[in-house]
Amino acid sequence: MLSSRHVLSIADLSADDIARVLETAESFAEVNERRIKKLPTLRGLTVINLFLEPSTRTRTSFEIAAKRLSADAINFSASASATVKGESLRDTAATLGAMACDLVVIRHRFAGAPRMLADMMDCSVVNGGDGMHEHPTQALLDLYTIRQRLGKLEGLRVGIVGDILHSRVAGSLVRALRIVGATPVLIGPATLMPSRPDVLGADVVLDLDEVLPSLDVAYMLRVQSERASGMPFPSVREYAALWGMNAARLGALPSHGIVMHPGPMNRGVEISADVADDTRSLVLQQVEAGVAVRMAVMYLLLGGADSGAAA
Amino acid sequence: MALLLRHVRAVDPSVGLDQECDIVIRDGRIVEIGQDLSIPKGETVECAEKVLLPGLVDAHTHLRQPGREDEETVASGTRAAAHGGFTAVCAMPNTEPVADQGAAVRALLELAASEGAVRVHPLGAITAGQRGESLAEIGDMVASGAIAFSDDGHGVPEAGLMRLAMDYVKRFDVPIVSHCEDATLSGRGVVNEGVVSTRLGLPGWPAAAEEIQIARDIRLAELTGCRLHVAHVSTGRGVDLVRQGKARGVRVTCEVTPHHLFLTEDDLTESYDTHLKMDPPLRTAEDAAALVEGLLDGTVDCIATDHAPHAPHEKALEFELAPFGTTGLETALPLVCTHLLASGRADWADVARWMCHGPREALGLPAVRMEVGCVADLTIVDPEAKVDVAPDYFCSKSRNSAFLGTRLLGRATEVLVGGYFALRNGKVVE
Numbered sequence: 001m002l003s004s005r006h007v008l009s010i011a012d013l014s015a016d017d018i019a020r021v022l023e024t025a026e027s028f029a030e031v032n033e034r035r036i037k038k039l040p041t042l043r044g045l046t047v048i049n050l051f052l053e054p055s056t057r058t059r060t061s062f063e064i065a066a067k068r069l070s071a072d073a074i075n076f077s078a079s080a081s082a083t084v085k086g087e088s089l090r091d092t093a094a095t096l097g098a099m100a101c102d103l104v105v106i107r108h109r110f111a112g113a114p115r116m117l118a119d120m121m122d123c124s125v126v127n128g129g130d131g132m133h134e135h136p137t138q139a140l141l142d143l144y145t146i147r148q149r150l151g152k153l154e155g156l157r158v159g160i161v162g163d164i165l166h167s168r169v170a171g172s173l174v175r176a177l178r179i180v181g182a183t184p185v186l187i188g189p190a191t192l193m194p195s196r197p198d199v200l201g202a203d204v205v206l207d208l209d210e211v212l213p214s215l216d217v218a219y220m221l222r223v224q225s226e227r228a229s230g231m232p233f234p235s236v237r238e239y240a241a242l243w244g245m246n247a248a249r250l251g252a253l254p255s256h257g258i259v260m261h262p263g264p265m266n267r268g269v270e271i272s273a274d275v276a277d278d279t280r281s282l283v284l285q286q287v288e289a290g291v292a293v294r295m296a297v298m299y300l301l302l303g304g305a306d307s308g309a310a311a
Numbered sequence: 312m313a314l315l316l317r318h319v320r321a322v323d324p325s326v327g328l329d330q331e332c333d334i335v336i337r338d339g340r341i342v343e344i345g346q347d348l349s350i351p352k353g354e355t356v357e358c359a360e361k362v363l364l365p366g367l368v369d370a371h372t373h374l375r376q377p378g379r380e381d382e383e384t385v386a387s388g389t390r391a392a393a394h395g396g397f398t399a400v401c402a403m404p405n406t407e408p409v410a411d412q413g414a415a416v417r418a419l420l421e422l423a424a425s426e427g428a429v430r431v432h433p434l435g436a437i438t439a440g441q442r443g444e445s446l447a448e449i450g451d452m453v454a455s456g457a458i459a460f461s462d463d464g465h466g467v468p469e470a471g472l473m474r475l476a477m478d479y480v481k482r483f484d485v486p487i488v489s490h491c492e493d494a495t496l497s498g499r500g501v502v503n504e505g506v507v508s509t510r511l512g513l514p515g516w517p518a519a520a521e522e523i524q525i526a527r528d529i530r531l532a533e534l535t536g537c538r539l540h541v542a543h544v545s546t547g548r549g550v551d552l553v554r555q556g557k558a559r560g561v562r563v564t565c566e567v568t569p570h571h572l573f574l575t576e577d578d579l580t581e582s583y584d585t586h587l588k589m590d591p592p593l594r595t596a597e598d599a600a601a602l603v604e605g606l607l608d609g610t611v612d613c614i615a616t617d618h619a620p621h622a623p624h625e626k627a628l629e630f631e632l633a634p635f636g637t638t639g640l641e642t643a644l645p646l647v648c649t650h651l652l653a654s655g656r657a658d659w660a661d662v663a664r665w666m667c668h669g670p671r672e673a674l675g676l677p678a679v680r681m682e683v684g685c686v687a688d689l690t691i692v693d694p695e696a697k698v699d700v701a702p703d704y705f706c707s708k709s710r711n712s713a714f715l716g717t718r719l720l721g722r723a724t725e726v727l728v729g730g731y732f733a734l735r736n737g738k739v740v741e
Binding site: 011110112130168194199 | 505512513627628631
């Protein structure tokens with residue numbers, strides 16, 4: 001049902017694939033509003049959440065998605081550093097393969113790990129975030145959320161603000177926005193920009209205030225100072241002053257403009273508390289969409305062919 | 312014992328030789344070069360269609376012994392060298408433990424004498440333990456047979472310490488071989504900073520991190536008068552810096568590797584192939600073209616392999632965790648034949664310059680010239696021999712070649728070291 005048997009990168013997906021995921025997610029979103037939210041679609045199939053980097057939110061979202069489709073969801077967590085000294089990713093893959101699972105969701109500290117896993121295993125692999133590379137299901141749920149609120153994707157101008165360099169969310173979102181015909185604009189300190197954003201097809205603006213009036217979406221990234229080598233800005237205070245979303249900046253967005261954040265938020269750093277809780281902030285809608293979109297991805301990878309309609 | 316090489320095309324630009332001739336070798340030396348020669352007793356080898364070069368030397372080899380004998384040993388590494396057409400290798404000191412004392416240098420030379428298939432020239436560390444803090448016992452190592460000094464694997468972080476080292480080695484007139492990398496700029500980088508780091512979401516290793524130390528070390532060589540050899544130059548600007556240094560009369564030489572010449576960052580794809588993880592990283596196509604230009608205009612003195620064997624389970628790690636490097640001894644000459652000779656960009660005299668005379672002069676090794684009286688360290692190449700770079704091709708203990716799966720044209724079939732065959736009919740002689 002998708003043109004690829006894995007979702008490792010947004011680049012694996014065609015525009016049709018993305019449309020299909022969003023459309024399928026819509027029907028699952030309805031299911032998620034029912035009192036009994038479980039569907040039998042993936043009954044008897046096993047989904048392993050291989051999370052080799054700490055994550056509660058994403059893992060929980062995938063776990064709920066799998067369980068709502070009646071798959072057996074197993075969490076396999078370890079720190080990637082433990083796998084460096086102990087079992088290698090290859091051995092882990094062989095071990096999981098021997099357990100005959102149907103889909104593995106992998107979150108890993110290092111770019112390319114999902115590809116390694118996919119090359120070694122017979123089952124489908126979904127990238128749940130790899131290093132500084134990609135986090136494709138996040139981008140899909142973001143597209144879903146934007147379309148739900150603004151009614152379209154094509155022609156929108158989406159500002160992604162903050163630590164672009166270390167952000168796999170940005171890595172996937174920029175690629176996804178290009179595919180659906182929206183325009184990504186990367187905004188933030190030059191110390192947190194990739195060296196060649198043109199390769200991703202994005203423009204760069206260092207001054208947030210300059211572009212705010214032109215944005216349909218202000219997508220605030222979490223400041224990940226733990227990933228950077230050397231502090232990439234002088235202080236949190238200065239970062240918030242120059243690139244943080246606050247009430248004044250919310251006012252500078254067009255009236256239909258929305259604010260998003262992949263979570264978890266650093267309130268007072270990249271987003272002020274009042275904006276985080278504003279009706280124009282879609283942070284919780286993103287989380288909600290996450291479950292439906294991940295259900296759609298799993299369904300299309302595993303069950304789509306033999307189960308007929310989604311719901 | 313006498314040996315007659317018949318009908319071989321002998322090429323040596325250092326003596327202006329390029330013609331088909333016969334060569335007689337006796338007691339490890341060349342004793343006669345001419346036409347229609349014969350020997351009363353001994354062995355005659357028919358070499359029609361083959362090319363005879365003065366013995367190739369690799370200026371940059373990691374033999375891994377002591378410490379990582381699972382990856383390579385003096386025995387296996389020198390066999391790989393013979394298989395690739397080399398009569399000698401220059402062994403880098405970043406073993407475990409680091410070769411930073413005379414005893415380690417002597418131990419390596421003893422191993423080479425008892426187990427080596429070709430000659431081994433040891434390098435010693437510049438700084439104790441290659442820690443970049445204080446000078447290693449350079450005099451002790453020179454007395455033991457070290458030919459040059461390098462902290463290869465790292466840059467020497469402090470300019471002041473590098474200056475001390477350059478001043479100190481002048482007493483011995485040996486070169487400093489500089490691995491140029493400012494670690495504060497390369498950081499955790501694993502691929503060239505730019506297109507590929509952005510595309511693959513991998514930490515970038517900017518060209519400037521290399522060029523800044525090349526510029527620094529050339530300036531320090533100018534200041535001290537020390538001989539400087541810049542290892543594995545990977546960028547066009549790096550070559551420019553060496554070109555400018557030479558024009559100013561600085562005693563600087565440099566090398567480039569086959570992987571930086573014939574691969575680029577564009578070869579790195581979503582497959583995250585760790586065989587293409589190098590230090591310095593594969594650069595842009597423009598850089599690779601500039602390295603070739605540097606060879607052709609004489610700025611670049613030699614092609615060196617940076618032969619870096621690695622255990623398969625380590626290369627099988629995630630890209631950011633896997634070790635840097637590719638094996639190179641057994642592919643260097645076939646790659647040069649395939650990409651530079653076959654295309655007509657270079658001739659056999661160039662190959663002799665880049666792989667024999669260049670490295671010998673840069674590292675102060677005894678010259679090998681194709682003339683009567685010279686030691687018979689010689690390489691015979693079959694330009695038409697095909698090489699399928701497959702795992703079973705290698706004599707090295709390791710298979711981590713960036714060129715696996717390629718088909719190359721031209722390889723050494725015979726290697727003579729001191730008049731004895733180290734390689735014969737393409738097979739290493741035991």
